[in-house]
Amino acid sequence: MNDRHETSHEAGHEASHEPPRLTSLSHGGGCGCKIAPGVLAELLATQASPMSTTMFADLLVGRETADDAAVYRLNDEQAIVATTDFFMPIVDDPYDFGRIAAANALSDLYAMGARPILALALVGMPINVLPRETIAAILRGGESVCLDAGIPVAGGHSIDSLEPIYGLAALGVVHPARVKRNSTARVGDVLVLGKPLGVGVLSAALKKNALDRAGYDAMIDSTTQLNRPGMTLAEMPDVHALTDVTGFGLLGHALELARGATFGIRLQYRDLPWIEGVEALARGGIVTGASARNWASYGDHVELDAALPEVARALLTDPQTSGGLLVACAPGAVDRVLACFHAEGFLRAAAIGEVIGGAPRIVVA
Missing domain, CATH: 3.90.650.10 (PurM-like C-terminal domain)
Incomplete structure (x- = not known):
């Protein structure tokens, strides 16, 4: 590291290169950036008939009632619970942002009564705007919550995007009778x-x-x-x-x-x-x-x-x-x-x- 006893001019120049606040890079944050329920209902109404539980006997929960996650029966003792959730920053601290986004995604599994088993990271970041260490801190925050839940972040997908986005695709298991x-x-x-x-x-x-x-x-x-x-x-x-x-x-x-x-x-x-x-x-x-x-x-x-x-x-x-x-x-x-x-x-x-x-x-x- 260089000596930090810079002149006031040097300090001002360095300050101008500080990374932007995470929340300043997004037009909305957390679950507040969801599409409004009325608009979402209109969009879904234009879709083909949902892949309903009447068409697929082992699909125990689909999208018919806007439930928290999909549930698919594997056998008489196990059903897989699948969800995905991601959003833009609700706070400026990158580690906290990662933690919040991960906890929010895993909540969908718990809301179905499921035990989480693994997660995949969903990452969209403005690569030329945010420092690498900021993005890495977001990922570490998400991983810390997954470890607290007793599961690995086993992979994921990333893109270069205009706004920072982070979340998880998460899987859990539950007895079919206890969904x-x-x-x-x-x-x-x-x-x-x-x-x-x-x-x-x-x-x-x-x-x-x-x-x-x-x-x-x-x-x-x-x-x-x-x-x-x-x-x-x-x-x-x-x-x-x-x-x-x-x-x-x-x-x-x-x-x-x-x-x-x-x-x-x-x-x-x-x-x-x-x-x-x-x-x-x-x-x-x-x-x-x-x-x-x-x-x-x-x-x-x-x-x-x-x-x-x-x-x-x-x-x-x-x-x-x-x-x-x-x-x-x-x-x-x-x-x-x-x-x-x-x-x-x-x-x-x-x-x-x-x-x-x-x-x-x-x-x-």
Whole structure:
């Protein structure tokens, strides 16, 4: 290394060659850059009939109910669970970005009740813009989370792209009889949420340099926590449905549960857990553009109590990156479900609502 006692002119010249912030290179970050649910529905409607489970007897879960992953039965004891998930930076620290993206991808496996077995890296990077060490740190971050999950990153694919993109294609296994779908909730089921909400608001604050260290640490802690309880929940017959809350926000993913079950869902706003500081940031006007796009896509199917806080709509549609599991279980199983979460360190897990009769819709009281 050269001696660092440079003149102020030299220091200024060197500073001009600092690598750009990761979030400055992308037009959206994390699950907030998902295609809006309404637009996605229009795109999928133009496709040929889905490769449905009626056409392929061993395809247990396809795309019919927008579930978290595909499931294909190998034999009477094993089914393979397959998913892919990738996005643009939600934070500037490359190692943290890799960790968040990997945890988010693996969440789809846990949401089906599966045990991860391996992952493949999906990498798109502006090679002439980002230093090699930055890209390497992203990959190391992803690998660290996969090692925490007990699986290898066994390969992957990379391209030179205009915006930085990272994620995983991931595979898991589950007993065919223990697959947890997002479409099998029952009237009377209680809904339990595994993680507090507000990641989208925190990421928006970060982009505006309005997030303090405590807020950043809380966001990283939440988004890198693996949704391992999904594997234990798969063993519980009184757990009827399971999904995770990501880019479409709590309302969007709850609505997928409702549509899959063809029933309604009532959420209790006062029972929703929030990451500390999120509500104050939202009241100060820091929300994501994705929350408005989410509401435009499905707001016609949501009834909000007039007494709710002014920021409720933005918070309920806030896109979550690597968000919590959303569980529909029999009332008598709630304590066991919460104990499962608490044993894995999900101390903010909470019962937040119930499945009700009537047409598929969300009622927030």
